[in-house]
Amino acid sequence: MKKLSVLLLSLCLVVLFSIPAxxxxxxxxxxxxxxxxxxxxxxxxxxxxxxxxxxxxxxxxxxxxxxxxxxxxxxxxxxxxxxxxxxxxxxxxxxxxxxxxxxxxxxxxxxxxxxxxxxxxxxxxxxxxxxxxxGDQDFIVNTAVVGDRLKPYLTDIGGGRQVLSYRVMKAPQFKDMVTMFDESTNVTSMSAIAAGITHPFNLSEADYEAMITELSLWAKNCRQFTLGFDSEKAILTGEDAYISITGNNAIEANALVEEGVGDKFTHYLPTEGTICWIxxxxxxxxxxxxxxxxxxxxxxxxxxxxxxxxxxxxxxxxxxxxxxxxxxxxxxxxxxxxYTMSIDEFPVPLYIMVTEEDPERRVNTWLEIKAKLGF
Amino acid sequence: MKSMKELPNNKRGKKRGVFDKPRSYIMGIPIIFWLLIIIITPVILMLIMSFRQKVGYDISNILTLSNYLEILKKPSYVKILLRSFRIALIASTLAIFASYPLAYYISRKIRKGRHLLFMLIIAPLWISYLVRIIAWRAILGNKGLINSTLMALGLIKEPLSFLLYNQFAVAITLTYISIPFVFIPLYTALEKIPVNLIDAARDLGANEFHTFINVILPLCIPGLLTGFMLAFIISLGDYIIPMQLGGTGGMMLGNIIWSQFGFAFNWPLGAALGFILFSIAAVILAITQKFGSREGMLYE
Structure with a gap:
């Protein structure tokens, strides 16, 4: 009986304290x-x-x-x-x-x-x-490790700045050293830009073929596909890959500096242009x-x-x-x-994201490319 | 000790059905109701969803086989299914090999601290699933425990990159995740084996190896199969480990299902793939039940 009274009292107290919340x-x-x-x-x-x-x-x-x-x-x-x-x-x-x-x-x-x-x-x-x-999608590179191997893929744009070509994503010398975000819209659009397509959100059948060829080469060169900020940071700081395409660039910049490893990494815009989300x-x-x-x-x-x-x-x-x-x-x-500049002055071609011609097809295309890996 | 067949009928006791008495029948209703709500209904809903079809951003109510036909038409999906099967088989076999000696020694050889050891083996279950996976990244990575140790010892100059982001890492982590699920039924099965049986085998001249092969191993087969089945089903449907540690070539069927639900908004196709996975698990369950059951009673 005593136990029951204590139980009921506790229950009443819990209910009473929960009411304001x-x-x-x-x-x-x-x-x-x-x-x-x-x-x-x-x-x-x-x-x-x-x-x-x-x-x-x-x-x-x-x-x-x-x-x-x-x-x-x-x-x-x-x-x-x-x-x-x-x-x-x-x-x-x-x-x-x-x-x-x-x-x-x-x-x-x-x-x-x-x-x-x-x-x-x-x-x-x-x-x-x-x-x-x-924001845009661009590169973070562990330049402390990659060093001069990156030179053939860099272009000077003045003011001591350089941009990096997408060619790095399929270069055999960087096999298993690159990563990219596991999201269909981003990867299909960027590989389309790399394939020379100037309308990356409205792909024709021929564009699809070119994009798939390019993206398949990127995917084969990747060590892992990242899943967002945390996994990207873990892969970069764990030195499991050295070159990453990222949309979390500014957040990563802050985080890497806070962690005291900022000097090992350099951010580059892609030479061929990139996609921009608003x-x-x-x-x-x-x-x-x-x-x-x-x-x-x-x-x-x-x-x-x-x-x-x-x-x-x-x-x-x-x-x-x-x-x-x-x-x-x-x-x-x-x-x-x-990011501190006006968007009008962005140094490489910038493609503002609009809904793709067929978002579901993009998802399935990317899924198909991934499904063919590892055999 | 006598086997059941040797016992007279009056010692076997009358075999009663579950529903022989009205009271048993009534007591079974809540269980059936509960099973219906938490297990059977979701499966039926998933089955119905697998026959519907995505139309634009909506899901049509017309029932069709198109999702199943689409799966059959895509060889990559079948290949991924076979890969999932292979990885699950490797992981569950490794989990058996890792768990059996542990269960055997803890249940039969150790007297003091047995419960503490038991708890230590199942302790990982109290830690978040994701944390346990991330821990393996810290063990297998280029700057992880294994590579750092080998490099510090001067055994390697460059990190061993084959340890992480591939099917090997997936299989190892799935094995680790499965160990407690294999260990528990094995431990239970081994602990239940009467000591007199082992003594009898010894009295009849069997050495330790022969006692193990002829007495202990056959009697713990139900536990072995239950553990294997649990490990296999857990591994077959997993998508987080391949996603986190599998690299580009570690995709499993769970990842395709997840993509269909989470990215493509194609719930019917995801449900069809999920139902295929469920059916495989159900078949495995049935096979294990058939071959793993041991009927009879031991009388001392």
Whole structure:
């Protein structure tokens, strides 16, 4: 009996203490699905306090994972971090709603290039995507190990800067020394650029053949395919591979410097050009009421001066509001220096990502290439 | 000691069916209900999904065999299935060879600290799956434990790159992951063998080797098969280890299934591949049940 009383009392206490935590916040709830880094505590906590709301965060590692999660339960999320190449896909799947940019007081602060670029124009006169930052795919090389072997693949572009050719990805001398991100859109588009295709997001049948030939050679030369920031960093610092194509360039630059191994590595842009993603927010169709208000406030905060400064500091990618430029770390300024420049002045050809001609075919093409390896 | 066949009928006891008494029948309902919810329903849903088809960004309700036909049309998928089979077979065989001596010595030879050793062998199960995999990266990598030690000893000048990011690394890690699952049934089977049987074998002149071959090994076959089956099924469906340690040539069927669900948004094709994997596991389970069961009772 005594045991039962103690058990009941404990249960009552647990319930009692859980009530404040379970109680809905006055300001409502904002549910975010995003890449790691886009919902940092340094701005999420003040946001929650300012609007007396709760921010629920779910992370996803790839654009495909974002889409799959949203498609499976669109009502579960209010805003989703999304790159320029996926806006059409979300729109076609009926997952997103137009964003009333007149309710974003910081919207005019976004650079003209990003406001006017037609990358996300899926319905005339309407905005479905608000950009927050941009980035490209390029190389990180362990120059301390590779050394002079890299020379034949480098080109000077002035100002003491060099760019690196994609040829390095298929060079027999670098067999099992290279890696790349295991994501179909990135690898198919970049290998298309390397194959001389100038429209990497709209491949014809002939383009597909050229791209597959090129990508198969890259894949055969790779030691491992990376799965995101952590696996990429582990492979590079563990010296299991020395050359990596990466989209996490700025984050890696900060992390490698923090770890004290920054000097061993050099970042290079690809000579032939590269793809550029413009990350931003989309609002899901079912979002309304307080959640919609919070969604707009969160987006507005992130494009404002303070939000952009924090983003430059924490993430390091190119920002879309120049007022936030003071946030860049020295590692980013020195190593991924192109993010401190205007996107108009990017030193190599830059292809802004738009939805590919057939995203599913790209996924399956990449899967087929991988499936043929190791036999 | 008498075998069951030698016992008179009145000593065998009346064999009762599970549902002979209404009370047993009622008590079985929650179990059946539970099994239905957590095992049978998901499998049925997966089976139905495998006959549906992806149309644009939606999944059509029309049932078709197209996903299964697509799998058959792609030789690379069949090759990957065979590779998965081979790696799972190697890993589960290695797990048996690694676990059997451990289980044998702990259950039969060690008197003091037996439970501590048992716990030490199953302790990895308390650690996150991913952490255990990453640990192997730290062991097998170019700057990992093995390479660093060999280089420090002056045995090699360059790191041995064949240790990581290939099928070898996948097989080794799957073996390590499977060891506790093989060890537990083996230990149980070995521990249950009556000492009198071994004494009897010795009395009849059998040496240690012959006692092992003729008495111990046959009696622990059910445990051996259960362990093998668990290791094989765990290895066959894994996708995290090949993804983390398999390099470019370590892809297994689990990775294709994961890609279909996570990247291509082709749930029906992923479900069809998953159902094929499930069917293989079910066949293996049935075979092990058939050959691994030992009926009868031992009376002292």
């Amino acid at each position: 379970m109680a809905a916040k006055e300001g409502g709830t904002l549910s975010i699905l995003c890449f790691f880094g886009y919902a940092d505590d340094s701005w999420v906590k003040p946001f929650e306090e300012k609007y007396d709301c709760e921010v629920k965060i779910t992370y996803a590692g790839t654009v495909e994972e974002h889409f799959t999660k949203t498609k499976a339960a669109p009502g579960l999320y209010n805003i989703i971090s999304n790159d320029s190449g996926r806006v059409q896909m979300y729109y076609d799947a009926g997952l997103i709603q137009p964003i009333d940019v007149s309710r974003l007081k910081n919207y005019p602060k976004i650079g003209k290039y990003f406001r006017d670029h037609p990358y996300a124009e899926v319905e005339p006169g309407k905005k479905f995507h608000v950009p927050i930052c941009w 990350d931003g927010w989309v609002i899901t169709k079912p979002t309304k009421g307080k959640s919609l208000d919070l969604a707009l406030k969160y987006i507005d905060y992130m494009i404002g001066d303070a939000g952009q400064t924090l983003l430059a500091e924490k993430v390091g990618f190119g920002i879309i509001n120049p007022a936030g430029g003071g946030g860049y770390t020295d590692a980013v300024k020195e190593r991924t220096w192109w």
